[in-house]
Amino acid sequence: MRRYGPAALLLLTGGAVLRITLSGELYLRYVQAGLRPYLIVSGAALVLLGLVTAFVSGGGPEQDGHGHGPRVAWLLTLPAVALLLFPPPALGSYSADREAAQRAAQGVGAFPALPAGDPVELTVGEFSSRAIFDSGRSLKGRTVRLTGFVTHGDDGAWYVTRLAVACCAADATTGKAEVRGADALPADTWVTVTGTWRPKGALGSDEAWPPVLDAGTVTQVKQPADPYEKA
Template identity: 45%
Template sequence: MRTTTQGLVLAFLGAVLVRLAWEGAYLRFVTEWMRWPLLVSGVLLVLLAVRPLLSAGQADQDHADGVPAVTWLLLLPALVVFVVSPPALGAYLAERRAGEAPPASPVASFAPLPEGGTPVLEVEELLWRALDDDGATLAGRSVEVRGFVSHGPDGVWYVTRMVIGCCAADAAVVRVQVDGADRPERDRWVAVTGTWQDGTGVRAGEQAVLAAESVRRIRTPAVTYG
């Protein structure tokens, strides 16, 4: 690989990182806090490309800086992201990871839900509350959860979220089963208002169930991971 090509590869990789961070597409792969590290890394790669490009003529004559052809493989993931722009993880993966236990709760016990109205809960929080004290804080309360639709057998469906620690590679599935409403299409984002069914999801590995009062379609949020 010639020095000019080395510089172009670095510049391209840097440009892809800058674009992902600037346009928000990075949220399909990593958590929000990684925007600035990605942006800085992209700018640094572009700056590193300047020297090889400026010194390309002399380096190519001397053949001093040989780089293995395998370096071209660095371009493959960048090209996929730049050209294809893969979507965020959704129902396809969620349905194949059915039965996973939700991540451990960050608190020992939950405070009661606010009085009045219909509180909006993350799917993960609803699961935690069901596990906490046999769902005492959910009993008799109408709540709203939001997520994408994933399917199960025999017409069963779920409001689902993918929870990540740092990146999509460590994604975990959290979901609540919805009863009493027609099953929407896979990957459609919905807001479901309903009442937690007493006794469901109170033990690890059991499925929490929401008796639906209403289901409405919502826009896909900018941050799809929990």
């Protein structure tokens, strides 16, 4: 069966890619929605290549090696099997807590007006950008609603946090807002927080990060199908 090792690796890898891409929205844990067609094509190509490799290998002579190389090569199938059977969860508090605060490379300036009506639904990234850089103070006096997962600070503070991706999970950056006036839930719990912005620090300064949200309500929610915001 050693001759079929490369074919098995291709088939398992292709099958894993197709599984996470075709089984609902599981692929959104790793890449943006726009990349789905490319994943489907790549997975199908790997499966087809695996079948061709198996067919070609079946017609060749059996290798008679006594070394450990072929046996060790089979270990390469383990990551593909793991992905096929046990796809990992979306990035969460572990990733967020280990990334330095990254803020948009933009200067202080006026932002477009917020939509009428309260509460206004914002991404965590939008709230952070307006809180830190908006010279027009568009958040002042407005009630906002943010959805994200819980992370904890070393000083007892807790945050509603969201990871933003430009392409895939590998380039994720962290946005967060400190929540005050409500008890913290366990890390990685998804919540929707409704509240008002509390100004702190000078615009564009390190002291303004992370922005603060005085909570009116905190509601536990399910993780959304797409757990990431767009960077």
